[in-house]
Structures are given as C-alpha cells and as structure tokens.
Amino acid sequence: MTVVVALDQGTTNTKALAIDVSGRVVAKASAPVGITTPAAGSVEQDAEEIWTRSVDVLARCIDEAGASSVVGLAIANQRESVVAWDRSTGAPTGPVLSWQDSRTAEWCATLGDAQTVGLVQGRTGLPLDPMFSAPKMAWVLRDADPSTVVGTVDSWLLWNLTGSTEHVIEAGNASRTLLYRLDKLCWDDDLLALFGIRPSALPEPRRSHGPFGRTACEGLPRGLPVLAVLADSHAALRGHGGGTPGIVKATYGTGSSVMRGTGSDLEHRQGIATTLAWLDESPTYALEGNIRYSGSALEWTARMLGLPGAVALGELAAQVPHAGDVAFVPAFGGLGAPHWDPSAVGTITGLGARSTPAHVARAAFDAVAHQVADVVQAMVADTSHGRLRADGGATASRLLMQTQADVLGCQVDVAATEDMAAYGAARAAFSSQGVEIPPAPAGGLYVPRKDSSDRDRARTAWARAVARARY
C-alpha cells in the first residue's frame, strides 16, 4: 500500500491523515493548538507549539500507516499568519501573529491614498486589510536584527521539517501576503517598499509541488519528500475538484472561506479577493471571500450563553423555528468580505422583551449562513441554478446547512470527509507523482425549503443588521 501523509495545520487544531491511492483515509492523528487574545485586536499563537504538535501528529500517523508505505508528505496550512525567527538559531523571535490579528488596522488605514489601495488591489488581488501578512510582517520586523526572517506557517513548518535548510513559501500562501504579484507570480518591489519589508527577510516562493526538500528533523523518519504544499482553503477547493471555473465551495472552520475557481483567468469582483489557488506548471486562480468569524462565532455565542459548545448551541437554537427579529453580526475585529470594514463592531440587534437565549442561538447560525451568502452572491450573480460545496467542522450541523440552503436558495452538497484541506493537499501530492485520486464525494445534500419571499425578507433583515454594525 502507498500512502501520502497530509498535515492540516489549522488555527485551533493540527491534524495528520494518511491517505491511500484510492482516496481512503488509513490513519489519522490530531492535536489542539492554543490561541490567545492578549489585548484588543491582538491574536497570537506559539510557533514552537505549532511545530511540536505538527511533528507529533505526523509521527503518530506515519507510525500507524507504516513508515515504509509513505511516499511523502503534503501540507495544508492556515494562511496569512506570520512567524518570525532568527535564521542562525532557528528560535522564534516572538509569537505568531494570527490571521485574525488586527493590531495593524490603524497603520494600514494610514498607509495610502485611494491610488495606493488601488495599486495593492490591482497587483495582489487583495484589499489593504490587516488580515493579510504584510502588515504583520512589517510589525514583527520593526527593530529586528538583520538575522530575523519571516514567513507564513508553511514557511515555518518547512524550515523545521528540512532541518533549517529551506526558507521558502508556497506560491498560493505567498499570494495571501499583499506582497506577491498575481500576474507575474513573484514578490513585488514596490509593495515591499510600501510596507518597509527588507527582501532578505522573506522566504523564496516555490510552486505548489516544490521542490520543498526532505525531512531532516527529530521525531520523523529522515528523507521523506514534501511533495505538495497548499494553503488550507485552497487545498479544500482542490479536494472538491475545484479550480475549473464554476465550482463554488465554502469551508466552515474558525472563519469561513468561500472560493470559486476561475482556472487560468484573473477575474476581479467588487469586495472579493482574487487569489492564486495553486501554482502547478501554470497558475490556477480563484475568487475568494474570507469571513473572520463563523465557527468561532458559534463557539463565542455558546460561551456567552453558558453552553459547552456549538453542538449544545444547535440544540438550543432548534427549540425555536426562527430567530424572531434577533440578528447577530459577529464583526469582532471588523468585517471581512465583501464589506471589508475594520471599523464594524460585533452587534446583536432586534432584541425584544420576548427574545430568549434560543433566539440568540438561532441568530448565531443565521449569521454564519448569511455571511457566506453575502460572499457567494458577490461572486455569482444568480445562485438559484448552482450548488454550493461545503466542508469543514461546522457542516456537521444540519441546522446550519439547512439554513445555508434556505438563505442562498440553492442546493448545498456537504463533503463526506470533514478533512477536506488534508484531502486536497494529498490529491496535489499524488498528482505530483502522476497519480490522480478522485475528488471527495458528497455525503449529504440540502435543498432550500423557504420560498423566495421568505428568503428576501431574511436577507433584507440581515443587511439591516450589518448596516447597524458598521459606523
């Protein structure tokens, strides 16, 4: 048996899956990863913890699958988060600044006039927003020694996996930094100057198939090649078979990423990012809308209501047929796509004397579905003939998936595997070896149960709540 061991290094969890040539998962290990919010707008992680947890799950998975059957590794990783370390010692110089970290929001707002914002958007496909890596890189490099280097989480993992030899970044991850030029597929000197980032601190961009080197670290068999690296959301698109124009997928993780592959076309849409999905022999582009709080909005609401988690929240929400007039806009740290408003604040509107915790719980599920719908509708003019492919932990909620079909007015196909990012990365790794494994099959289908006037009413109420959350 031949397997690829795929690591999915996510915001709150690190998983490894051994996947065979038929696409079957033959071994799996996972470990939680800590995240802290030491101050308003600051969201941090521990780089050493990310690394040690990753080695731990990889080692357990390789062991279970049998080391001799492993042809190589694949990586899918959380994007935009920034790690800085000392090139000579390999030690992190501070915490990881998470993609959710918005401490640079004010600085970003002063960075440029409309022309600069247009330049950034035109070259990188991204809005000038603190979610992306460059402002965080600039922040961690302030006053840093010349030996300090930076990277995204894939860079950090590859540096450690290869025994501190490779300081590289996968091209799709690079496209999330605000420094990578989408048409020319390289770092952009003007943007490096804009953010004040010294080129020698940056990792070298590589194609999604590398080369990324071989394992040379403690805790893992030596000499295993890293066959493919993909940013996690992009990997999920690949898992769904996306990339070819038309497929729209939503990943429901800590945040949500909605993506539509556009093949070799660089398309642009108002409020939506254009991104490099992956770079094989030629680039595959995608449109993407990133929502900061979706699964984490459910967790937050559960905590506020004194419940143990999202499952209990779903049980409470199911006690009422709808949220009444209550709407919850989880604009913690501002709103992402398609609004891109860092000044928006988390808001619960429409509370009345008859509102109950169940209505608030229901409003939290509505919020996740409406945020995804906002992005899908900014990408696809008419959703009624299409389908949304869904993956990620929160797709286990039937309430959420039915709500999603209802507010979008189209069928939602839920992937049979909850590990789509790892699956997509494994697909890419096998493909580099000339083996094509099939896209992951759907495990559940949801069709809309609301008519269009109910849907329009719900969408209008949501739009009003979003307007209230914005200054």
Ligand SMILES: O=P(O)(O)OC[C@H](O)CO
């Ligand atoms: O950790 P996840 O799976 O929520 O993914 C994080 C995203 O990559 C951030 O853009």
